[in-house]
Amino acid sequence: LQFMESKSWHKSTTKKQGILQLATTKQILATAGVGDKQVCIYDSIKKQVVQTIGGGGSGSAIQAMTVGSTSDSSTMVVVATSTKSKKDPAPVVRLYDDENSVVAETKLDEVVVAVDIHPSNKFVCVLTNTKLLVMDATTLKEFATYKAAAANDDDTSTTSFTAGRLHPDGMLYVAGTNTGSILIWDFNSMKLASTLKTASETATAISSLTFSPNGYHLASCSMDEASLGVGATVAIWDLKKQKILKTYKDASSACFDVSGKYVAYLHNNCDGDNKKQEICMAVVKDWDKIVTAAPNKAGDTADSLVWMESGMLVTTSSTKRGISFYGEESSDGGGEKMEE
Numbered sequence: 001l002q003f004m005e006s007k008s009w010h011k012s013t014t015k016k017q018g019i020l021q022l023a024t025t026k027q028i029l030a031t032a033g034v035g036d037k038q039v040c041i042y043d044s045i046k047k048q049v050v051q052t053i054g055g056g057g058s059g060s061a062i063q064a065m066t067v068g069s070t071s072d073s074s075t076m077v078v079v080a081t082s083t084k085s086k087k088d089p090a091p092v093v094r095l096y097d098d099e100n101s102v103v104a105e106t107k108l109d110e111v112v113v114a115v116d117i118h119p120s121n122k123f124v125c126v127l128t129n130t131k132l133l134v135m136d137a138t139t140l141k142e143f144a145t146y147k148a149a150a151a152n153d154d155d156t157s158t159t160s161f162t163a164g165r166l167h168p169d170g171m172l173y174v175a176g177t178n179t180g181s182i183l184i185w186d187f188n189s190m191k192l193a194s195t196l197k198t199a200s201e202t203a204t205a206i207s208s209l210t211f212s213p214n215g216y217h218l219a220s221c222s223m224d225e226a227s228l229g230v231g232a233t234v235a236i237w238d239l240k241k242q243k244i245l246k247t248y249k250d251a252s253s254a255c256f257d258v259s260g261k262y263v264a265y266l267h268n269n270c271d272g273d274n275k276k277q278e279i280c281m282a283v284v285k286d287w288d289k290i291v292t293a294a295p296n297k298a299g300d301t302a303d304s305l306v307w308m309e310s311g312m313l314v315t316t317s318s319t320k321r322g323i324s325f326y327g328e329e330s331s332d333g334g335g336e337k338m339e340e
Helices: none
Strands: 002-007 019-025 028-033 038-043 048-054 062-069 075-081 092-096 102-107 112-117 123-128 131-136 142-147 161-166 172-177 181-186 191-197 206-211 217-222 233-238 243-249 251-256 262-271 274-283 286-295 304-307 313-316 323-327
Touching: 019 304, 019 313, 028 062, 038 062, 038 075, 048 075, 062 112, 075 112, 092 123, 112 161, 123 161, 131 161, 161 206, 172 206, 181 206, 206 251, 217 251, 217 262, 233 251, 243 251, 243 274, 243 286, 262 304
Parallel strands: 019 062, 251 304
Antiparallel strands: 002 323, 019 028, 028 038, 038 048, 062 075, 075 092, 092 102, 112 123, 123 131, 131 142, 161 172, 172 181, 181 191, 206 217, 217 233, 233 243, 251 262, 262 274, 274 286, 304 313, 313 323
């Protein structure tokens, strides 16, 4: 991988506020910044922002968001706001079309952790601190609820959800908790199918979850309070066997490429005051084989990354407004190229 360019389309009057949320579908990249009141939709083919979506005119900051494509190739965006608004005293989930019109909205009584659009485009999954809500994708009316108490943890009163992700085939939903557990729900039976436990001896919250394109593997990130992700862990799971295949230490955030051949993760290390970060790319099923370790040249420590269908790897920082793009290293760049 090599650093290609850094773009900035989010404006902010507050220093050191960056981009925390990324979502992608086909050639579309959706971004939302820390404390932002809008989501920007970037078209990687046109290389420009083609749509800007606010919090429904409410002035509320974006808490969670996702983007999807309908059967007619139009864009649908789901946005969940925070509670920092007089107009929206409670969290609100809104569904937008590609003309910035609010198609549907619903109010909730809890903070939203994650939102997902089902691959059938019929459902929207909304994860709050204590439950998963499955809603109709046209009306946002709730028709199913899964609660954290189903995890059978020792103390469910203190269990809360911290991350969530819908399986690529739409048949499963996984949710990470503040105790380090990962709950797996079966959409057919409407019941908890399994609970995964991380190997950590201490309870460490799950900060992010992502599936491989074929759904065979799950990457979970467990974060502690250490800066720069030092002490954090990325675990690669075999979902069928429900066991950890590989653990990457001092790693924060991970994603799989669209071919499912590679997994990229952020490797962080700190030697005294010398803090540095690498973007590593390992081979799926041969997890110890690191194809490339590209230094982060974006000028700041990245916090999240996502792989677009075009093959571009995108990283963002929570303290900088730029969105950085990495591409395949040229044949004369001295690095090992990705296989076709």
